[in-house]
Amino acid sequence: MGGPFGQQGNSHLWGAAVPPYDALTGELHSSYFKLGGSGEINLMIGGGNDIATRYVALVRASDDKELIRQENKYWADDEKYRRFVWDASDYLGEVLYIKVVDNATGGWGHINVDDVNVYNTGTIPEAVDNKAREPKEPEQYESGKITEWKGIVGEWVPSTNGRVAGVWECPALFTLPVDGNPNNKKWVLLVSLQNGSIGGGAGMQYFIGDFDGKRFVNDNPADQVLWVDYGADFYAGIPYNNIEGKNGERYWLAWMSNWQYAKKTPTTTWRSSLTLPREMELTRTEDGLRLKQTPVSLEKIRDHSGKITMENQVISAGSANAITKTSDVYEILAEFDISHSTASEFGFKVHKGTIKHGGTPEQVVVGYDTAKQNLFVDRSKSGNFNYGIHVKGKHEAPLRPENDTVKMHLFVDRSAIEVFGNNGTAAITDQVFPDPRSTGLEMYSVGGDVKLKSLEIFPLKSIWGKSPVKTNLSGWTTINGMWADTLYGKQGETAGMDAITISVNTGGDSSYEADIRILDTDSHPNDPNQDYVPNPVGSGDLIFRSDRLGENAYMARLDVRTNTVKLIKSTGGQSVSLAVYGAEDGLNLTANKTYNLKVVTEKDSIQVYLDKARIITVSDSSFTGGYFGLGVSGSTTAFDNIIYKNKTDFEPAPPKPVDTTATDLINPDFETGDLTGWTVVSGNAFSDKNVSQEKNFFGVLPFNHSGTYHLWGYNGEAGGDAATGVLKSGNFKLSGSGEISFLMGGGNDYENLYVALVRASDDQVLLKTTNVGFEDDETYRRMTLDASGYLGEVVYIKLVDTATGGWGHLNVDDFKVQ
Structure with a gap:
């Protein structure tokens, strides 16, 4: 039934304005x-x-x-x-x-x-x-029981088995053999817990019992919790396709992440991954039947040429036991004899580096506590990422020695560790985010000696193999956005500012082409009004005659959103259309369809072809040559068959000369009360008005900045979170230890909100970080960049804000170059 809303003014918030x-x-x-x-x-x-x-x-x-x-x-x-x-x-x-x-x-x-x-x-x-009044607190009682219950409708049985601190989801119910005996099976019920797990946040628990087709009965006490994995990053595990082994064992894998921080992890091009596949069965232990998980063999990707073996060595407390390996991705199989051990703790330090965390060098410790009889992973000294207050830094799993032996099986990847104890009777899975240069490995012991019975270390080869992208260009460098090689081709993604990647190849008069596919993977690709989640469909660019950053270049743009093909000239990052071919010319572009876009240049002439038909001819002499690249705007776009052919070679301009006289960073703490010593490169996200004396954001919680002034990136007069821009410091020669630290607040977006250290001679980003400590507030936390590998070089600090949504700003203060 229709009728007026009766709102005030022209606009109002209608909760049913969009599907569904x-x-x-x-x-x-x-x-x-x-x-x-x-x-x-x-x-x-x-x-x-x-x-x-x-x-x-x-x-x-x-x-x-x-x-x-x-x-x-x-x-x-x-x-x-x-x-x-x-x-x-x-x-x-x-x-x-x-x-x-x-x-x-x-x-x-x-x-x-x-x-x-x-x-x-x-x-x-x-x-x-x-x-308005104070909310009533619920009445709480220290003791007492409610025992008289009468079922009215349906069938009611006692419940509250296991841990019930969070929502249960992703259940699975199946049988598993006991110690490989196909004639002795028990039912296992798996559930994922969104919050309250042993590692903090999300996790998985299981129950062993009997099932009659209607009711599962737990063999263990209702309050006993059996954890599938004792780390923080094993969730929503499901048996794969109900496949059974010869004795009835099952195979599964899980999501390697945690709802506490899944959207914040500082990785690109994607966040999180799946665990290694594992074989499941039950085994008898001193504590009763328990789940046993054995990782599937990675023999096919083991690099035996770099294999390291050791036998019967004593690991002493305080001794240097560094291991030189050939890869930063590897598998470790180790057995320790603890029959005569005097060590209170022993194991491995992986991802070991020189950066200090509270006086301790960066490292992830995988060890065994002999007094507690616990296997553990301690990631508290690895990287600056804040996992949140509800997630533990050290994860421990009970593990009794077997015949005075402790077995450790480790898989160490660049941002993940999976650890199995005593043939899989204990498992710990954790993501880690160390500095990329923290790749060291050593054995250690504490308080005494332990005997290493055997050790095998296998470097692991990449599963990715050769890139599926078909192209004769190479040396791609990501300038903005997210880029990855996929089966669709070289794929770029951005929801805001342009995503740009530039190759090392250059040319003057040339032809340059690619098959372009604007992707829309939503369930309603031809009717975005029915989309349940925002799924923008935008454009893909061929970038040519470009500088190293794509700021001064030509672009041929295939834009599904506007149903146009454009030839664009970008000067200093500011774009202007030189020609447009669109609907009035009979064009009808759609998502998920592949189009061939080609550019042919000769001196001042630029011709654009769509599916072999010439649609644009323009004469412009602004750029005579440069680099080839690709661009994406407001979309996910794939490029394949990316081919260039040069008629005349082009030699790019030599790196620009830089001022090598400055040795100090000017106005590193903004105590001048303005942006003295800093330059606004583009946009309106940064200005003198952003240099603030505010002590509390929105008058409530403290910033915890240093001194009187700080740079607060939220400028309400310039559009708030919607404002974008780039700010750079003056050039300075990197000296001292090469450590650069600073206070950082605001949003967390590695691609669109970050602080970067940039080489002045070629504007190459050397290091960057986003606000990895973000906890939904403006509070400053100190970040550290280890730039010791660039001592003596002339560099500058660059602040980038290309985010436009919630928390789309960054705050900085108190830069220190030590």
């Missing part, structure tokens, strides 16, 4: 505000009526407690807005915010909001819809 309408859920927060005036708050609410799932709340910022919860109690089976009045006068002067919640998915499963007024003067009406 009532099925959408979510939560929206206003900015913080300090309550003033009379304390009256009034607003308009429409949509459905359910105080449990659809409501607007007044929330105190300091503890996120709801002081008012308001449903649309005047709902009359229509969308019409009604005005609600709140009395919050008891909270004058406090910092608050408005929260809008929609957790409903059925009919009228949405809420509408408009015209929220938080500052009012005059007398508050006597009749109000709600009055």
Whole structure:
């Protein structure tokens, strides 16, 4: 039934404005505000009526407690807005915010909001819809039992087995043999726990018991928890395709990540991965039946030419036991005899480097505690990534020696470690994010000696093999965005600013072509209005006659979003269209279709071909030659059959001369109160107005900056998080130890929000980091870059903000070059 909304002004927040309408859920927060005036708050609410799932709340910022919860109690089976009045006068002067919640998915499963007024003067009406008050705390009892239960509908049985701190999901129920005996099997129930696992955050537990086709009965006490993996990064494991081995063993793999930080890990081009496949069976232990997991053999990718073996060696406390290996990706099989050991702890230090963390060199420790009889992985001294307060830095798994022997089986990758103890009776899986140069390996012991019975180390070859991309260009360097070689071709992705990659190949008069495919993998590729998640479809570029960064270049752009092919000239990063071919010319571009785009240049002439038909001819003499590259805008785009042919070679200009006189970073802490010593390269994200004296963000929580001033990247006058830009320091010669540290806050986006160390002679990014300590706040945390490999070079600091969404800004302060 139609009818007017009755909103104020032209715009309002309609909760059912986009597909799939009532099925959408979510939560929206206003900015913080300090309550003033009379304390009256009034607003308009429409949509459905359910105080449990659809409501607007007044929330105190300091503890996120709801002081008012308001449903649309005047709902009359229509969308019409009604005005609600709140009395919050008891909270004058406090910092608050408005929260809008929609957790409903059925009919009228949405809420509408408009015209929220938080500052009012005059007398508050006597009749109000709600009055702010402290929320009631639930009553808690120290003891007592509720034992008398009577089933009314359905079948009820005692529950609460295992750990119930978080949501259970991804269950699996199957049989496994005991110690390889196909005639002795037990049922195993696997569940994934979203929160509250042994390692912190997400994890997996299992139950062993009997199943009669309707009911599973746990063999163990209800409060006993059996953990599948004792690390923080093993989740949603499922047996693969129900495949069974000859004795009934199963095979599975899991998601190697954790909901506590899955969206924040500092990796590119993708985040997280799957674990190694594992074989599952049950085994008898002193504690009863337990799950045994054996990693599948990686014999086919072992590099036997770099194999390292040791036997019957004593590892002494304090001795240097560094191992020289040929790869930073490797497998370790070790057995330790502890029958006469005096060591309290022993094992391996992997990803060992020179960067210090609280006085300790960077390392991941994989060890065994003889007193606790625990196998452990300690990643607390590896990298700057903040896993969050709910995730432990050290993960321990119970592991009793077998015949006075402790066996360790390690798989060490660049950002992952999987550890198995005593043939898989204990498992620990963890992601790690060390400095890329931290590749050292050593054995260690603490408090005494331990005997190493045997050791085998195998370097592991890459599973990727030769790139599937067909091209005669090489030496690609990612300038912006995310790039990877895939079966579709060289694939670039960006949701905001352009993604650019530049090859080492150059040319003047030439032909340059590629097959371009604008990807849309959503379930409604031809009707984005039905998409359940944002899935932008944009463009792909052939970049030619370019400088090293793609800022001064020509681009031939195939754009599905606008249904055009354009020839673009970029000068200093500012683009202008030289020619456009579009719908009026009969063009009809669609996503997921491959198009051949080709450019032919000869002196001032530039010709663009689409599927072998010439569609653009332009004369322009701005650039006579340069590098070949690829670009993507607002999309995921794949390029294949990327071929160039030179008619005339082009020699790029030599690296620009740099000023080698400056030895110090000017205004490293912004204590001049402005951007003295820094240069705005582009955009409006950084200006003198961003140099702030604010001590608390939004008047609530402290920044914890150094000194009086700091650079706060959120500029409300310039569009807030939507503002983008690049800021650079003056050149300076890197001296001292090469360590560069600084305070950093704001968002966490390795591709679009970062601080980089750049070589001045060729503008090459040497090192960069984003705010890996981000915890949904503006608080500064100290970051460190080890630039010791670039001592004596002239460099500069570059701040990049190309993010436009929530937390799309960065804050910096107190740069120190030591």
